[in-house]
Amino acid sequence: MHSKALFMSDKTKEISITVELDDNDVPEKIDWNATDKAGEGIANCKAMLLSMWDPKKKDTLRLDLWTKEMTKEEMKIFFHQTLVTMADTLQNATEEEAMAEDMRDFTSYFAEKMEIME
Known part of the structure; x- marks a missing residue:
């Protein structure tokens, strides 16, 4: 599973999330990176909650993931x-x-x- 989001203001920034799944589609590893993240390179995390507002539907889209190790x-x-x-x-x-x-x-x-x- 791979997700990218672009944010526009006076410049473009990118956030990337890569999720490695096991054979049962359970997250084993979650890595992320961002163009303006402190420190260089990809960071690892054990859990994430991502909410995005859909203005047309006036609804929140969610992606809640955590690894087996959490x-x-x-x-x-x-x-x-x-x-x-x-x-x-x-x-x-x-x-x-x-x-x-x-x-x-x-x-x-x-x-x-x-x-x-x-």
Whole structure:
């Protein structure tokens, strides 16, 4: 599986994602690279959540992948950090400070219930 996305502004940037699958189509390895990524070369990750907005359908397209090596504990931390980032993005994109703060309160609750460090 290979995915590429182009972002246009005053210049073009590219993000590439390569997923190696086993015989049952379960991800074994996820590599990614970006034209403006810190450091050179391809980076490896164990999980990714990719959401894309379809303006015609007014719907979110999702691609959620994780490798066999991703532990449950790592997944809990990954989700927590993703939720925190989503609260920050909501505030930056919409200026909905109160709702973003409510989301941050939830992330604290989430971390407590999942028994992970914040």
